Amino acid sequence: MRFAPLFVAALAALVAVPALAANPVNGKKVFDDNCASCHGVDGNSTMAGVPHFAKGERLEKPDAQLLTTIRNGLNIMPAWKGMISDADQADALAYARTLRK
Numbered sequence: 001m002r003f004a005p006l007f008v009a010a011l012a013a014l015v016a017v018p019a020l021a022a023n024p025v026n027g028k029k030v031f032d033d034n035c036a037s038c039h040g041v042d043g044n045s046t047m048a049g050v051p052h053f054a055k056g057e058r059l060e061k062p063d064a065q066l067l068t069t070i071r072n073g074l075n076i077m078p079a080w081k082g083m084i085s086d087a088d089q090a091d092a093l094a095y096a097r098t099l100r101k
């Protein structure tokens with residue numbers, strides 16, 4: 001059919017996007033429960049010094065680097081290792097990436 005190449009390209013893009021095959025639906029729950037108090041439900045941070053994900057702040061960094069910070073913490077950013085699972089950390093990051101406007 002006429003649209004087949006476009007469809008295949010769209011599918012390929014969908015498959016390529018998710019970070020570490022993370023689940024942004026679970027990520028929203030994890031984020032709202034654990035991260036939104038500082039980073040804001042919509043990614044507009046609620047305090048000075050907290051990155052605004054809605055503006056894409058810090059999201060230019062690769063997942064591996066951001067996941068290291070999520071796991072180990074950084075200054076007042078808490079360490080989530082042992083608090084929430086590695087999968088939940090990855091899901092929360094995948095969801096945070098969707099908040100970029």
Ligand code: HEC
Pocket residue numbers: 030031034035036037038039049050051058061065066067069070074075076077078080089092093096
């Ligand atoms: C107590 C407030 C607070 C909470 C809760 C919080 N963060 Fe943060 N987060 C911060 C602050 C502050 C920074 C910036 C740290 C710095 O650069 O000094 C940050 C930075 C980050 C960064 C950027 C890391 C980097 O390497 O630049 C990511 C990604 C992030 N947080 C994700 C999360 C996720 C996911 C959660 C929930 C599981 C979460 N944060 C919960 C305060 C918080």
